[in-house]
Amino acid sequence: MCFRDGQQVLGEASERKIQQISLSGVTVKRRISEMLDDIMEQVIQEIKPSPTGMFTIQLNESTGVSSCAQLLAFVRYVFLRDIKDEYLFCIQLETTTTALDVMEKLTSLFTTNGITWKKICGGCTDGAPTMLGSKSGLQKHFKEVALIAKGVHCVIHRFTLASKTLPDALCKILEAVVKCVNFVKTGDLNSRFFQNLCRGMDSEHEALLFYSKVRWLSTGNDVNRVFELRGEHKLFLEMKGKDDLLSHYNEVLWEPRLSYLADIFEQLNRLNLKLQGKERNVFHHIDCIRAFLDKLQNWQRKVSAGNFAMFENISIVLDEIEEDHLLDPSLKNFIIQHLKSLESELKRYFPKFEKERKLVRNPFSGTLDIAVIPDDGQHEFLDLRNESAVRDLYEEKYLTVFWCSMYQSYPKLTGRITLSHGPKLKPSTRKKAAAQRKLRNLRNKW
Template sequence: MLSMCGTIQNIKYFAMSAKKRKYIEDYILFGFVSLQRGDTEVPQCVICYKTLSNDGMRPSRLERHLRTSHPALVDKPKAFFETKKDTLKRAKLDDTELVLGKDSANKLSQISLSNDTVKKRIDELSQDIKVQTLDQVRASPVFAIQCDETTDVAQCSQLLMYARFVSGNNIKEEIMFCHPMESFTTAEAIFDVISDFFQENQLSWESLVGVCTDGAPAMRGLRSGFVTKVKEKNPSVMSTHCILHREDLASRTLPVEMMDVLNVAIKIVNFVKAGALNSRLFKLLCKDMESEHEALLFHTNVRWLSKGNMLGRLYELREEVEIFPDSQQKVDLYDKFHSEGFHATLAYLVDIFEALNAVNLKLQGKNINILVHHGTIHTFMAKLDLWKCRVLQGNVASFRNLDTALADSNLDSELKEQIITHLSDLKSEFVRYFPDIDDKREAWKFIRNPFQCEVADVAEEVQEEFLELKFDSTAKEDFKDMDLETFWVKYLHVYPLISHQALRILTMFGSTYMCETAFSTLVSIKTKYRNRLNVEGDLSIHSYQLLIYV
């Protein structure tokens, strides 16, 4: 190999002897490879991917770029840059040439890998998706929206809006926009952004049938909330408070005695997890006892139902937890954990939180209509009544862990009273947060199955059309073979009045699940290392891919 000094002299000689500068393999010493642009070669840095002009393909300029932009890499050997070269597109182009030929490889080599170029293409793809989606929304007879806002890693408030609309033979959900709120996030500011979006994209307020938001005052304030302002544009719009939020709020009730047990459980978990040493010692204890798990789980205060996973893991490792506080001389925690009735109450808490979490999971997901949401809540409320009746008879078979814990004994009268009180309170809270669930279930009965309803169950203006549908044998056969949404979309042009009423309900969002999942994606896309990124295009493409492939 030539010495560094000799190599530079050779490079200078070859560079000056040609009018159009050519790439020399030894330029890799400065961290540059060749990138073909038309008939001209230009140097590209393998570290930052920056490209220089053909005139910049000189040893002095390449070396200057290395020393000014990457001073820590000046003394790196040639092998280091060769490794970086392998990660760059050049290595892939070699494979392309072998498979597709040299012409294809030359065409691909003209594609730049700079950050700006990649971002530009993401935005172009996003814009194309947005145009297609807006065309579908405008063509839909009705559509609904859900919106929510969050604060990202750069302390910027991001307002997100999704739409649910009729497309083809079905109902789709797509992202509309992700807009950074530069100042206030009041109801007026949020409404102005959405109103401007409607106006710019020629969306009709008359076609909007539903708005789903969280319970924040800015969204649902009675006098000046966002929903109130939307209803000024279209009074027939139905507003929905996110069913996931309501279920979480309705679950936040516990008798004082059960709350004390929950607090002790939290203290034990915090004691084991608070310090690195305790975590390691507990892990060793679990290994010695050949436990299935080796760590407890934290919970999140703002998410009440996250306590379910924490309690479940604590109960699974209760034998290990019984030993650990004593070995660490935490007498108070040890005594509370071994107090009378503690394990039975803990078992019940594990069971009831498991049931609440199961309901929450059923309410999550894409393309779930509001009828399914209401059915899930209605079922759970009926189960609460059933469980209460069983406990009154001393039967705890509905609670798996509690039933196992009491295998050799009867249900304590004090715990029995606490469980009955808790189940009653839960039912009251669910009734408070879902006050009209029975009325809506009855009003929407014709949507779930029009062939098992009576003419009195529908509005007077659609009764004649309803009878035509009910006795249509072809429609009856289609109803058996199709899902609910596809059926009503298909018969929109045949029975427009009754189908339009059904689609008004079926296009409504029951939760802000899509916004919440997008916020989770936002956390991974916009990080502290990319805190100036405009994420609308990235979120749009990510959401679109999810809807197709997941």
């Protein structure tokens, strides 16, 4: 069944006929390109009549396995009394990938479609110098052409950078896991042998998962799968005579540390998924990060008392091994130190949460001081705060739907509500983080 904008276009009989038509690669490519152009045109037509006339853009430059540099863009704008997120375009960067190249592509696109830079009120990027650089980065060029635009460092990207920080002991375990997985996965014969072994042992899974640095969730999925198939994996290495890889399994604290690594990555993956999806805004992101920081502190207290109940995998391993390992000081200290370092990294990437805009989050809060509201919006704020129908709407609708519904009645007040993708990272913190990265690179080089 074929659909367009939710409406049926062709019946099942026509669909079967279309599926029987053999298309060349050039034809398929052309039709996909036409579909993408049509989607972009529809999004642009929705942006232009937006009630606020403003939108934010999220950019990401990525190089694929074929060394093709691509610039992807997503936009967020007001549509039908709600904030809508849509894919805008994917453009190839033919040569260099500097901030000027990105600006040139964006300017050309905006000029062709009649969009002015003044309509951009925010830009969200990753932390690469090309994007977030304070001297020649894309964010700096943004502010030169869009004076009200607020540049932000993607919250999900920042969280992923913080979660990748591992002590040397855990790094060695992760490297060993990757080597063991690659030995099985890189050869077709080994993959088939391992699959038959898992089938013969009635295992829940029959294959290991590849680890990819680009895919943020792959680390946790890879380590968890290795932990679940650790018995089968160990037996397979014995059969293949891989004593160098098998030596890891023979270490005393290998399984407890592997299980902890699987547990902590599972928690990080859950938080990563919470930060994604519809109806996710800066307030939701801040709440999730704060909750996770509290969990880290709580886990440190529990591990200090010898309680590992919150870590499912390590609890299973500790029940299987000797009792004296349950209170092994080195194991407890190892876990506590990593939890502390993870907490420290999160606080470094999120140094100080911005003061929550109480006006945005809850305009009916009893502690909200009217003095913090600009003079031209104070009258509208007092009218809004004392309107019972507005209060009922606030309690019934999502925060984004509520403020989009208020634009017609209170334009001066709601005009100050920006469509932010995440909290801003202070320039001083960016410089400090860049200096620390350079220092680490020099150490690794030597």
